[in-house]
Amino acid sequence: MQDKTRTVLTLALAAAGLVATAAHAQEKVKIGLVTDMSGLYADLEGKNGAIAMQMAIDDFGGKVLGQPIELLTADHQNKPDIAASKAREWIDTQGVTMVFGGTNSGTALATAKVAAEKKRVYFNNGAGTSVLTNEQCSPYTVHYAYDTVALAKGTGSAVVDRGGKSWFFLTADYAFGHALEADTTTVVKAKGGTVVGAVRHPLSASDFSSFLLQAQNSKAQILGLANAGGDTINAIKAAREFGINKSMKIAGLLVFLTDIHSLGLKNTEGLLHTTSWYWDRNDASRQFGQRFFEKTKRMPTDVQAADYSAVTTYLKAVQTAKTTDSDKVMAELKRMKIDDFYGKGYIREDGSFIHDMYLVEAKSQAESKKPWDYLKVIATLPGEQIFTTKAETKCALWK
């Protein structure tokens, strides 16, 4: 009896395998986006990120290699196990040809591992950790928008150059916060600055006052916020309430347009940070911003703009390679030149998309002339310098 059950099971599994192979043979392009759709990072990408991706698919004509393009989405709730099992399920049963990981570094590292093991193309936007293209780099990973190294070099050097020599970090206690703190520390020390201390807070902590008082007691000049989204918002709000913004200067290491929108310029004026894109920078970016606004009633964050660009880049690679085969698509991705409203550059051997980033500062209320007019671009940071360099890399693919 038991033998019979086993035989039936084996047959069923074999059949499932056949279905999966058949789906693959059709060359249908399926993109699976797994990101935070409901938690503290949902505004900076979330469902509007999926809308940007769908815009890219529609603009591409909805088809590639004669087959319709399909977008699947899932909410990982900031849990790495959910993200990884969703990616596994999509690859095994849905024939997803590209897994798209969104915000949260913990989930990104877990999903990238699954994609590498299954040899499936993996894109990420929004997860910061530089580990994705460094210690844990994979031939199937493309890290598109930014990473903690670029953010650290951008904001870290600008702040030290302006006299902010001593730092105290307020760090989100998981992969992303740790990477951002470590990468910024390296930059600060290389520039002759010092790090006097750090306090690590749990993800989505509701009260920051206690951590901020510790920061204030450290007597450091600069409070480096190595966190993101809702955590950055609450930290800045509490810093203002306790007057810490008067004794220390706040450096937001990862700040999104939605954070500034929600805090208001009154609370954020002068906040120096690094971004990969800003809607009001040139005609092409304004045009995309406007189209996105019409659909969502919000201007896009840099992650959402990157979502559009990344999907387009992937579809172009599939079209040129004339296949969805991961190895061939990856080869094409690393060969092609990218030049669109989001950025201009190329995907390097380690999987980083090398493009310029921007040092920006939040405007004052008087400087802001129209809705969503929040930032002024202070400097363009060249891609070749801002991302990990050959001398710094620990990625085995790029040695």
Place this chain on the structure above:
Amino acid sequence: MTVTLPALLSQLLLGLVNGSFYAMLSLGLAVIFGLLGVINFAHGALFMMGAVIAWMGATYWSINYWVMLLLAPLLVGAFGIVIERLLLRRIYRLDPLYGLLLTLGLTLLIEGAFRSAYGVSGLGYDTPELLEGATSVGFMMLPNYRAWVVAVSVAVCLATWFLIEKTRLGAYLRAGTENPRLVEAFGINVPLMVMLTYGFGVALAAFAGVLAAPVIQVTPLMGQNLIIVVFAVVVIGGMGSIMGSVLTGLGLGVIEGLTKVFYPEASSTVVFLIMVVVLLVRPAGLFGKEA
């Protein structure tokens, strides 16, 4: 790391501020559980509703903080009464688990609705002008608003305790939950009393929400982050014990504050560690009566 005395004192004070929120929320939960036997999982969502309504008042109708401090709890209390009449009333005879599931479902609905309307980054709510600024208390600059939070929540908690434990109305309430038939025989409208109790419990949550609005960003998730801790507080204090939940709330706020100094990584787990220990040693909670 060396911790100086002023630093320690200021952390204790901040812990007390957070403890006030725990106390107000766990008080409402304890009242509802004690008198209705319902584990009100929607408490966090109703706390959030209080804060969002305060924001809506300020943004759409320019109603100030002080008015909203009364108006928001009334509105949310009325909403609670609707929930009680339409839904909760039907499940009093069932296992408490049904109440938990029902209110969890309500939480998901309420939070989902606000999330799709306002997103998660949240809405800014300014501190009322009267309470802006900070006062030196010797070892630290204490923002005036935080001092107000501690004062008003301790007052509200004490008033509630007095009302339920020391007045005739409170005696009716307690009797009504012990033996509803007998109390009804004396001509007291028990279902009405229970309905108003639920309304009062959730109004307390909304009141705490309005108090919290200037301190933490008003977002659909603000209740979710707090409610799990508050449940732990109620369990530690003892289900249904009113004074117990108030004292436990304040005490745990302080312990959590100290953890933030000595081992910040554990600050979100310390409450649950204490819960485990308390449940092992005193399953009915610190202030609960052993069955």
